[in-house]
Amino acid sequence: MKTIKIVVAGPRGRMGREAVSLVHNTEHFQLAAVIDRMNDGQSLSAVDGFSGIDVPIYTDIERCFQEVKPDVLIDLTTPEVGKKHTELALHYGVRPVVGTTGFTKEDLARLTELAEDKGIGAIIAPNFAVGAILMMKFAQMAAKYFNDVEIIELHHDQKLDAPSGTAVKTAELISMVRPSKKQGHPEEKETLEGARGATYDGIPIHSVRLPGLIAHQEVIFGGNGQALTIRHDSFHRASFMSGVKLSVETVMKLNTLVYGLENIIE
């Protein structure tokens, strides 16, 4: 298998650390550099937790792309930084694999067009865990039979975006197969603002943030005399890494942007 030359953005982060380790330990992957917002020009091996991983740190992504010429960028940063990185990667002909969440519909449309113009692959995946992809697929299947649904997503309290990318993606998949609907009593009123959560096409989404959690979601369907709950839990960020690996391998064969791993996991 041809070696894939990879740059990871956000290496000191919770996900970035796992991704660096995955790339470093995968035979046909080469970790060529990392992009961070500090330690420019130093070796990653000098940073706590990366001993023996001797690759350069760049704080300037454009200089990194010009000098390193990677095949793939794995971005695990923050919503604003992730958007900028993805756009620049496409501009430089580097295929982005983006786990960073918080992208809007407009962001996705713009990036899809850019990938199309450049004729290269890109993957933006709100969730890399296979169990989470199945949860979303099962929820979409169930929505054909149950019109009423609410999503509860639960994450660690350091998460920047709400609702989670996974919750938004789940609501999008459900709204593709069920008619738009205003749920609950037509005259219901919130006596405390926000009590009914955010809504996506009439689907309430509730975001819980607590220390101790990692990434969890329940999709609850209600019907006549019954309820169906579909739940997924990530107890460790290692749960996301097989999806990152598959995405890096797949993005090399694509020439458009794919949003969501459900489109590449059959």
Ligand SMILES: NC(=O)C1=CN([C@@H]2O[C@H](COP(=O)(O)OP(=O)(O)OC[C@H]3O[C@@H](n4cnc5c(N)ncnc54)[C@H](OP(=O)(O)O)[C@@H]3O)[C@@H](O)[C@H]2O)C=CC1
């Ligand atoms: N798709 C998926 O399956 C998953 C996606 N995620 C998403 O991945 C993203 C990262 O999550 P997580 O690892 O928990 O977050 P962290 O806050 O732990 O990591 C983000 C990292 O990005 C760094 N960073 C900030 N600005 C820049 C920049 N300009 N250049 C390079 N690095 C930068 C931060 O540095 P500093 O600390 O100095 O600010 C930090 O090290 C989030 O959007 C999250 O929602 C998370 C889990 C799974």
Ligand SMILES: O=C(O)C1=N[C@H](C(=O)O)C[C@H](O)C1
């Ligand atoms: O920030 C996180 O941790 C996670 N973010 C992603 C999301 O917003 O859906 C994926 C997973 O839930 C973990």
